[in-house]
Amino acid sequence: MKHCELLQKDLFxxxxxxxxxxxxxxxxxxxxxxxECNLILAEFRSMLALMDVQKSIxxxxxxxx
Numbered sequence: 310m311k312h313c314e315l316l317q318k319d320l321f322x323x324x325x326x327x328x329x330x331x332x333x334x335x336x337x338x339x340x341x342x343x344x345e346c347n348l349i350l351a352e353f354r355s356m357l358a359l360m361d362v363q364k365s366i367x368x369x370x371x372x373x374x
Contacts, residue, residue, distance in 0.1 A: 320350070321353075323336050323350075
């Protein structure tokens, strides 16, 4: 479970490729073998994609009135 805690701690940096290459490779290997971390990563990426979609939605010009 120590590996899982490391992934969860570095999840955002991992998805943004902001970790050292050897660390990314280590986590890639762990994710390929750990179904729980694979699911956590998939859900996190899904959430980030949804946030990107929400950022691109333009509000209606007269929504406040």
